[in-house]
Amino acid sequence: MKVSELMTIMEDIAPAHLAEEWDHVGLQVGDLNQETERIMIALDADQRVIEEAVSKRIDLIITHHPLFFRPVQKLLFHQPLGKIVSLLIKNDIALFSAHTNLDIAVGGINDYLAELLDLRDVTVLAETKEEALLKLVVFVPVDYLDQVRNAISEAGAGHIGSYSHCTFAAPGEGTFVPLPGTNPFVGKLGQLEKTPEYRLETIVPASVLNQVIAAMISSHPYEEVAYDLYPTALPGAADGLGRVGSLSQQMTLNQLVHKVKKLLAVEGLRVVGEGEKQISRVAVCGGSGMSLLKEAQHKGAQCLLTSDMKYHEAQEALAKGIAVIDADHFATEGIFISRLASLLKNRISKDEITILTSEINTNPWRFY
Structure with a gap:
C-alpha cells in the first residue's frame, strides 16, 4: 500500500479536521507515493523508536505525539531532532502523526x-467543534429513487439523532434539452424532454460531503446530475x-x-x-x-x-x-497504541501488510 492509502484509513479513524488549531498532524516526514508493507505504531518518535523501526525494516511509523510541534529553523544531524530526521530519510521511513484528532475522534x-x-x-x-450540517437536494428518475437513496445513506447522509437513512422524497416533473455532444439517459438531442422525477433531500454532515456526493453521482443514471446544497442552522454533532x-x-x-x-x-x-x-x-x-x-x-x-x-x-x-x-x-495515552494497531488491522484487507507496536517505553519518568 502507498502511504497515501494508509493516510486515508487514518483519516477514517482520526479525521484531521478534528485537530486543535495549534496542533500539527498528518504526514510529517516522507513521500505520499512511497510503498509500505511494514507499519509500526508508537506513542513518540524519539531516537530509540526510530532505531527500533530501522532494525525491524519498518516503512511507516504512526505516532500519537508529533515530531514537529514548533517551527524548525535548522536541522543539524548531530543534534537530537536532526538525528531522528536523518535516520528516517536515510532508511526511507515515513512518519505520520495523529494527535489531538485522535483524542477527540469517536472511538479514539x-x-x-x-x-x-x-x-x-x-x-x-x-x-471544541460543532460539525456543520448541509441540506442535499437531488433530482432522481422514479425507477432509481431507492438506488440513489441507499447509496447516499450508506455514504453517511441522512443521520438524525439515533436514526439513519432519513430522507424525504416528493414527485415532480423534470425538463431538459440534450445539446450536441451529450449522451442523454432519456430524450433526444435538441428536443425538450419531460420526465417524472423525485426531489430527494436529506441532511449531510460536512465531513462526509465529498463521499456522499461521489456516491450520489456514481449511483445516479444521468450524465449530468442536478443537485443543490443548502447551508442549515441545525446544530451538528459536537466534538x-x-x-x-x-x-x-x-x-x-x-x-x-x-x-x-x-x-x-x-x-x-x-x-x-x-x-x-x-x-x-x-x-x-x-x-x-x-x-x-x-x-x-x-x-x-x-x-x-x-x-x-x-x-x-x-x-x-x-x-x-x-x-x-x-x-x-x-x-x-500509551494504552491506546495496541488498540490503534487493531483498528488499522480491521481496516486493511491486504495480508502482506504487517502492523507492529513499538516495544520501546518512551516514558521519561521513573517511579521509585
Whole structure:
C-alpha cells in the first residue's frame, strides 16, 4: 500500500479536521507515493523508536505525539531532532502523526478510557467543534429513487439523532434539452424532454460531503446530475476533548484508584481527594487534561482522570471538592497504541501488510 492509502484509513479513524488549531498532524516526514508493507505504531518518535523501526525494516511509523510541534529553523544531524530526521530519510521511513484528532475522534483515546472504566451515557467533556450540517437536494428518475437513496445513506447522509437513512422524497416533473455532444439517459438531442422525477433531500454532515456526493453521482443514471446544497442552522454533532459518564456501580475513590491502577498497569498514581469519597460520575482526558477541571465540575463529575497535574491545580481541585487521579501522561495515552494497531488491522484487507507496536517505553519518568 502507498502511504497515501494508509493516510486515508487514518483519516477514517482520526479525521484531521478534528485537530486543535495549534496542533500539527498528518504526514510529517516522507513521500505520499512511497510503498509500505511494514507499519509500526508508537506513542513518540524519539531516537530509540526510530532505531527500533530501522532494525525491524519498518516503512511507516504512526505516532500519537508529533515530531514537529514548533517551527524548525535548522536541522543539524548531530543534534537530537536532526538525528531522528536523518535516520528516517536515510532508511526511507515515513512518519505520520495523529494527535489531538485522535483524542477527540469517536472511538479514539478518550472513548477508549471511558470504555475501560465501563462508563455509561458517555458524552463529550469539553466541546471544541460543532460539525456543520448541509441540506442535499437531488433530482432522481422514479425507477432509481431507492438506488440513489441507499447509496447516499450508506455514504453517511441522512443521520438524525439515533436514526439513519432519513430522507424525504416528493414527485415532480423534470425538463431538459440534450445539446450536441451529450449522451442523454432519456430524450433526444435538441428536443425538450419531460420526465417524472423525485426531489430527494436529506441532511449531510460536512465531513462526509465529498463521499456522499461521489456516491450520489456514481449511483445516479444521468450524465449530468442536478443537485443543490443548502447551508442549515441545525446544530451538528459536537466534538471535543475528554469524556464524562457514569460508573456502572458507585464506588469509593480508593476503589476507583485501585481499578485505574490495574487497568493502566502503572506502578503508582497521584491522587487528590478523600479515599472514602463516593464516586458515581467520572470525567476522563488522556494526556494533559487539568485545564478541563471546570468542565468536569460543571458536568457533575466527582472525579477527573487525567495527567500532568500541577501543585496549584491540585489545590484548586481540593477546594472545589473534585477528586483527581493523575495517572501519568504515558499511561493514559500509551494504552491506546495496541488498540490503534487493531483498528488499522480491521481496516486493511491486504495480508502482506504487517502492523507492529513499538516495544520501546518512551516514558521519561521513573517511579521509585
